[in-house]
Amino acid sequence: MTIDILLVDDHPVVRSGLRAVLEASEGLSVVGEAATGEEAVVLAEHLRPAVVLCDLRLGAGMDGIATTAALRALAPAPAVLILTTFDRDAEILGAIEAGAAGYLLKDVAPAAIIDAIQRAARGDTVLGPDLAARVIQGIRNPLPRLTEREHDVLRLLATGAGNREMAKSLLVSEATVKSHLVHIFSKLDVDSRSRAVHVARQRGLL
Amino acid sequence: MTIDILLVDDHPVVRSGLRAVLEASEGLSVVGEAATGEEAVVLAEHLRPAVVLCDLRLGAGMDGIATTAALRALAPAPAVLILTTFDRDAEILGAIEAGAAGYLLKDVAPAAIIDAIQRAARGDTVLGPDLAARVIQGIRNPLPRLTEREHDVLRLLATGAGNREMAKSLLVSEATVKSHLVHIFSKLDVDSRSRAVHVARQRGLL
């Protein structure tokens, strides 16, 4: 019994590469390709693939996480495997939360991709060996969630804005901005705006 | 007469994709694949490809720019086309300086890649339509070059380090660090450390 697969990636070259790699394997069949998340959902409804291989970054429009959520809302829902170049905690964990069956780094060997797809088709979750531990640690030691407003401040912070500037952008007083900053610093365990931006980048919060 | 091509990319999937796309075209022949810059140079010496398609980011070891320089030092030198996901000024310009015949964004259509290779094989330079203008502007309006020491400071700055911390890392006094910072601010046309990091990122200086 062959496994039907839908590819979702905004790079034509990557799609071709995946198709070439997967179709060389017995039991795998690429039934469709999509360049955007929107396209992916439409195709998945018609083609009913068992597994969707989805890039985390999809240029404009829906990102991989939103696409995952939309795909998982279908009935029957395909298993979704996330493809990614970098392994940022926040994004990958977000994808898992959205219902992804696992994730793959793009630089793995073809055999590993095939293996992961077969597992996903069986309903298994496939997490990279290193990530499994991190997920567990993430549950045990949850990353502090920033509030909406704190995210706003963080984004401006990353552009190098000062307190006064942020206050104007967000239409609040400087005191409020400082208050948010204190909370951000506390949650990220840092003591300066520059370091906050640095660890926020590391954790994929930007 | 067929054009011999060497692929250099650390992602097996991308290599497969490029191979699939290129071999579907008449007159193009992929004669080899390399996952690292070092490997690429060795293979290029033996296979003597007319064109090398080289990713800008190559995981560990030599990056795309260093690889380009090494390839161009061969005799006869292959034409080098740079592949990249993001279009950061500094890196692309660096690759051009190192002797690249042009660059391609990874999300272009296969036809554009084939076209670029054919041009490169003829000795043409192929710059993206948008970049050509930027190169010209870059010549007219050269980006201020940071000195070695200023780069050191900038790197530490990006990690969120304070002046005292940087001084200790670089084994100089705080006054010296501040001096470098003033020069960096001036060259990047900013007025704060956070903003310096921001524009440095935009310009690919990190």
Add this chain to the structure above:
DNA sequence: TCCCGTCTCAACCGTTCGATGGAGGCGCGG
């Protein structure tokens, strides 16, 4: 030779930042 760029350091001063310790309002769920 002298100039110029780079790296090094110093002192001064106004501004911004980060820490602290509050306070009130608002919405949501127990």
Add this chain to the structure above:
DNA sequence: CCGCGCCTCCATCGAACGGTTGAGACGGGA
């Protein structure tokens, strides 16, 4: 209803930062 989290704001204060000016040392190039 009451608590809790979030957002908003205030005042104060020491530490850090940013701008300025000036200067000595070293090396390469005109």
